[in-house]
Amino acid sequence: xxxxxxxxxxxxxxxxxxxxxxxxxxxxxxxxxxxxxxxxxxxxxxxxxxxxxxxxxxxxxxxxxxxxxxxxxxxxxxxxxxxxxxxxxxxxxxxxxxxxxxxxxxxxxxxxxxxxxxxxxxxxxxxxxxxxxxxxxxxxxxxxxxxxxxxxxxx
Amino acid sequence: xxxxxxxxxxxxxxxxxxxxxxxxxxxxxxxxxxxxxxxxxxxxxxxxxxxxxxxxxxxxxxxxxxxxxxxxxxxxxxxxxxxxxxxxxxxxxxxxxxxxxxxxxxxxxxxxxxxxxxx
Amino acid sequence: xxxxxxxxxxxxxxxxxxxxxxxxxxxxxxxxxxxxxxxxxxxxxxxxxxxxxxxxxxxxxxxxxxxxxxxxxxxxxxxxxxxxxxxxxxxxxxxxxxxxxxxxxxxxxxxxxxxxxxxxxxxxxxxxxxxxxxxxxxxxxxxxxxxxxxxxxxxxxxxxxxxxxxxxxxxxxxxxxxxxxxxxxxxxxxxxxxxxxxxxxxxxxxxxxxxxxxxxxxxxxxxxxxxxxxxxxxxxxxxxxxxxxxxxxxxxxxxxxxxxxxxxxxxxxxxxxxxxxxxxxxxxxxxxxxxxxxxxxxxxxxxxxxxxxxxxxxxxxxxxxxxxxxxxxxx
Numbered sequence: 001x002x003x004x005x006x007x008x009x010x011x012x013x014x015x016x017x018x019x020x021x022x023x024x025x026x027x028x029x030x031x032x033x034x035x036x037x038x039x040x041x042x043x044x045x046x047x048x049x050x051x052x053x054x055x056x057x058x059x060x061x062x063x064x065x066x067x068x069x070x071x072x073x074x075x076x077x078x079x080x081x082x083x084x085x086x087x088x089x090x091x092x093x094x095x096x097x098x099x100x101x102x103x104x105x106x107x108x109x110x111x112x113x114x115x116x117x118x119x120x121x122x123x124x125x126x127x128x129x130x131x132x133x134x135x136x137x138x139x140x141x142x143x144x145x146x147x148x149x150x151x152x153x154x155x
Numbered sequence: 156x157x158x159x160x161x162x163x164x165x166x167x168x169x170x171x172x173x174x175x176x177x178x179x180x181x182x183x184x185x186x187x188x189x190x191x192x193x194x195x196x197x198x199x200x201x202x203x204x205x206x207x208x209x210x211x212x213x214x215x216x217x218x219x220x221x222x223x224x225x226x227x228x229x230x231x232x233x234x235x236x237x238x239x240x241x242x243x244x245x246x247x248x249x250x251x252x253x254x255x256x257x258x259x260x261x262x263x264x265x266x267x268x269x270x271x272x273x274x
Numbered sequence: 275x276x277x278x279x280x281x282x283x284x285x286x287x288x289x290x291x292x293x294x295x296x297x298x299x300x301x302x303x304x305x306x307x308x309x310x311x312x313x314x315x316x317x318x319x320x321x322x323x324x325x326x327x328x329x330x331x332x333x334x335x336x337x338x339x340x341x342x343x344x345x346x347x348x349x350x351x352x353x354x355x356x357x358x359x360x361x362x363x364x365x366x367x368x369x370x371x372x373x374x375x376x377x378x379x380x381x382x383x384x385x386x387x388x389x390x391x392x393x394x395x396x397x398x399x400x401x402x403x404x405x406x407x408x409x410x411x412x413x414x415x416x417x418x419x420x421x422x423x424x425x426x427x428x429x430x431x432x433x434x435x436x437x438x439x440x441x442x443x444x445x446x447x448x449x450x451x452x453x454x455x456x457x458x459x460x461x462x463x464x465x466x467x468x469x470x471x472x473x474x475x476x477x478x479x480x481x482x483x484x485x486x487x488x489x490x491x492x493x494x495x496x497x498x499x500x501x502x503x504x505x506x507x508x509x510x511x512x513x514x515x516x517x518x519x520x521x522x523x524x525x526x527x528x529x530x531x532x533x534x535x536x537x538x539x540x541x542x543x544x545x546x547x548x549x550x551x552x553x554x555x556x557x558x559x560x561x562x563x564x565x566x567x568x569x570x571x572x573x574x575x576x577x578x579x580x581x582x583x584x585x586x587x588x589x590x591x592x593x594x595x596x597x598x599x600x601x602x603x604x605x
Contacts, residue, residue: 173355
């Protein structure tokens with residue numbers, strides 16, 4: 001926000017009336033600031049925060065290692081990860097559950113994730129009629145990305 | 156006489172137009188009274204207490220003062236007409252000045268007695 | 275021709291004028307207020323939102339007309355009549371051009387102002403009959419404000435009467451074409467008239483009657499459908515009447531300086547309507563710019579500032595006229 005000049009001291013003459021009239025008269029010729037929503041869309045800033053999304057690489061692989069740090073950091077407990085750790089210490093995510101309707105889009109989970117696996121999305125048209133979209137599964141039945149697997153590949 | 160006829164016609168037309176529009180509305184609108192629709196509005200709750208809420212007695216003072224000054228205005232109108240037609244003597248002016256001064260004294264009294272201020 | 279037939283035709287014509295004016299004024303209001311607030315007014319229905327009014331009228335016609343259970347039935351029904359019919363009758367006295375004036379009695383200004391004093395009574399009746407707290411308070415405040423500002427309105431219409439020497443509106447307009455427009459010698463009266471007009475039509479900065487954020491719809495809270503539509507239409511009719519009266523008394527009516535009535539011919543109507551709409555535009559801009567006065571503030575302004583100023587100004591004006599007459603007669 002631009003810094004504004006300090007307010008003028010109040011005078012006993014009604015000059016403010018004329019200043020207000022001038023502003024209103026100028027407004028008549030200024031371009032409208034309201035976005036005609038269905039026909040135009042708002043250009044969002046780069047860092048605008050909407051619902052959480054998983055980041056998928058080009059080949060469809062995920063970065064989530066099911067470390068559950070995002071689950072712990074969420075103040076509203078919106079994230080619930082159902083993960084199974086197998087005997088060879090690899091993890092299998094059964095579901096990455098996200099209460100989208102309860103999410104307040106604070107971004108703490110994205111900040112907390114050490115692997116950069118999630119991000120705040122830019123889609124704001126989240127209103128829906130079907131009841132099933134209030135809480136969704138972002139990932140179902142996938143292998144978690146593993147640090148060990150990377151080691152195995154290097155080796 | 157013609158002028159009175161015209162004004163009477165306007166009165167009749169005004170009432171007839173309103174009746175026409177209200178009649179059209181009566182024909183076209185549904186009538187499904189429910190209990191909730193008949194309750195007066197009080198921000199969503201049941202109305203508490205009597206609807207004739209006590210309002211300032213100051214409004215009564217305003218009404219009385221309005222009557223007085225409206226009568227003064229009624230006297231000023233024919234005077235202004237005469238004065239406009241023949242602004243030729245001081246007597247006319249001074250006479251009305253005295254009348255207005257007496258009424259202004261009344262207003263000044265009401266002012267001093269704080270009848271015109273809100274607190 | 276039969277005088278009754280002529281009278282009926284004139285009344286019908288003026289009714290059409292009033293409806294047309296209502297339509298234009300409502301559309302203009304929404305667009306002007308919109309643009310003054312950096313938004314567009316109605317844009318969806320019709321080209322540039324022109325059919326919005328039609329949609330609103332249809333909506334008002336088909337809405338259910340519910341009255342509160344405890345309301346005073348007869349008074350509730352009659353109140354919109356008391357509000358609307360006198361507003362419509364004042365249209366009779368407005369001189370649209372040299373020959374186009376529906377009723378032209380000798381005291382047309384006085385009759386017009388008398389009819390304009392009746393709507394506050396209807397507003398109070400509406401609020402009282404609704405038997406609702408919001409309506410009662412809204413009605414009391416509305417009537418309190420309107421009667422307060424009624425007196426400066428009446429008194430500020432006097433200097434043109436003094437200058438013209440007649441209360442006939444047509445005569446006032448004609449005498450302005452021979453001398454100058456009365457706005458110049460009676461400028462304080464003009465300004466006071468505009469302020470009082472803003473109050474009489476319940477527009478911001480004096481719209482405590484319909485302070486939407488505070489009192490819902492004030493006296494009209496319990497009115498729905500077409501009854502509410504009539505209160506609304508009466509407000510726009512009053513708007514035009516106030517502007518027309520200001521134009522007639524102060525801005526020369528249908529005359530233009532330097533052009534005779536015969537030369538103007540039928541364009542006089544256009545001149546008059548254009549002037550009226552310029553004033554209506556001014557009212558709307560004031561409505562869209564300033565914030566609302568508090569009740570006690572505008573009551574105090576009305577009684578303690580406007581009333582003494584209007585009375586003192588009349589006396590000063592009369593004295594000035596006398597002095598000028600003395601100088602002219604003497605010299």
